[in-house]
Amino acid sequence: MARTAGSHSDITGPRVREAALSLFAQHGYAAVSMRQIAKEVGVQAGALYNYTPDKQSLLFDLLRGHMDELLSARAKELVPDTPVAQLEAFSKFHIRFHLERPLSVFISYMELRNLTPENFVTIEELRRKYEGQLETILRDGHEAGAFQVADTKITTLAIIAMLNGVNTWYRSGGRLSLPEVEAIYWDMVRKAVT
Amino acid sequence: MARTAGSHSDITGPRVREAALSLFAQHGYAAVSMRQIAKEVGVQAGALYNYTPDKQSLLFDLLRGHMDELLSARAKELVPDTPVAQLEAFSKFHIRFHLERPLSVFISYMELRNLTPENFVTIEELRRKYEGQLETILRDGHEAGAFQVADTKITTLAIIAMLNGVNTWYRSGGRLSLPEVEAIYWDMVRKAVT
DNA sequence: AGATTAACTGAACACCCGTTCAAAACAAGC
DNA sequence: GCTTGTTTTGAACGGGTGTTCAGTTAATCT
Structure with a gap:
């Protein structure tokens, strides 16, 4: 054969x-x-x-592909003009995007340590680029008096962690619909920063 | 030799x-x-x-030991009498306990999928037992009118996820002290549920 | 000091690993 | 229908895997 x-x-x-x-x-x-x-x-x-070319590239390509998709999908979103609306848009975009591709999300932060050092740096740069967008929203909103955050950097990471948590339990077809989940999380995010 | x-x-x-x-x-x-x-x-x-006896037991014993320590340390804590104070105590306990043993925390949810099915069930039961304590606080507080939560179960998981996030960035001797970190997170948790 | 027990070595077991490559079989173009 | 290019097989490479165990040495007990 x-x-x-x-x-x-x-x-x-x-x-x-x-x-x-x-x-x-x-x-x-x-x-x-x-x-x-x-x-x-x-x-x-x-x-x-x-x-x-090898097993490592198989992993790296999956992770880089995921981050590229994340950033380009985010870039296509409309940016509202008030900080609160921007934070709402970001939160809901994040939940929706992540719930649509649970496997990619999962390996994208479970398998980071199995990347070679160079590949790790590449992925981390893309991740920081994405998280930087949330941080900018929080900082701008803080300066404009729309948010009360003790520490912009930490609040960014806390919100990301909370939103990522949705992937640990959400199953499509379950008790809650996607808009309901978006609404619940947005409510918590909003209250946490105002 | x-x-x-x-x-x-x-x-x-x-x-x-x-x-x-x-x-x-x-x-x-x-x-x-x-x-x-x-x-x-x-x-x-x-x-x-x-x-x-084998490699699997080495992993399982580390994870079970961690969960046992978590539950017994939590059991030794004083339980305040108001829901808000209980939530504050839980949040700060969680952060302190997790920051004291970052490696155990890390493998305790990175290596779950490498447990045999029976071992996985055992660990998951312990985890649910712990998370159940937070859920009880939220439900009691919700019924007493102290908290405004849209969904007790989801809020529990969202808070846990947010608090766990601290382990991804905190390094002892860094910019913030443990009490400062506890205060920042407690502030976000409190605002998210009231 | 001698006997017993506890701790460890080093070799072996059967099997799996990522990767390479000549040979073979199929698809596409003329 | 024949040639060219694409796709896959199957075997092989050197090396690593978890685990077992007879034999050897150090610690402990009498």
Whole structure:
């Protein structure tokens, strides 16, 4: 046997990334072997190397792809003109974006330590860029007297942590709809800073 | 060679657990080998099996030990008589306890997926037991009219997530002291629920 | 001092790891 | 239908994995 019937890189390529994402999220990068990924895709391990130079790149590409999507989706959002409205927009955008891709979110901060140092730096820069947007909203709002925050940097991280928490329990089709979840979290964020 | 000079189980035992904790936190359970742990301790890999039946138990014992400590430390705390004071005590206790043992906290929710199913259930029960205490405070306070929470369960998880976030950035000897951090977070928690 | 117990070594077990590559089989273009 | 290019196999590479255990040495007990 060699090339199999119906095989095509346009199909296998995405399936490799999907399988890697799913398995990394379930068991962790280090616990997943290239042979497991290959089995999920339905090929032999060697075939994976048509789609990635090595296992590390498979992880890195997933994480960088996620951060790129996050930043470009955020850049497409309208920016309201008051700090309160900006914070509301940010909070709801964050929840919506993260609930739409739970696996990517999960590996994006569970697997950071399995990146090589250079790759880690790259991802961290993108993360700081995103968190910086929230910090700017808080600082501007604080200076304009719209928010009362003790420490802008810490408040930024506290809000991000709280919003990220939604991914630990939310399941689509559950008790609460997405707009309801957005409303509950926005209510807590708003009260925490005013 | 065989038994080495000065060797004693009272010394080696704790060192095995410390090495495992440190290495699991740095690289993740799956990425750390028994030989690496042994090297850190200064013994051969076989000697580890005087202290643990297998690698899985090493992880499980660290996690269960952490949860046991958490629950027993919490049980020793005084419980104030008003809901607001109870929430304040809980928030500050949580921050203090978690900042005192960052490595245990870290592996306690990074390595959950590397537990066997039975071990996972055991740890999850302990976690729910702890989170249940916060939920009780919120529910009692809500019924007494002290808090305005849209959803007790979700608010519980949101507060826990926010408080856990402190471990991602706090370094002792940094810009802020422990009491300052406690005060900032308590301020945000209080405002979020009233 | 001699016997007993506790602690550890070092080698071995069977198996899995990421990665490479020549050979083979299929798809696409003419 | 034949050639060219694409995709995959299957075996191999050197090395690492968790775990076991007979044998050896140090500590402890009598």
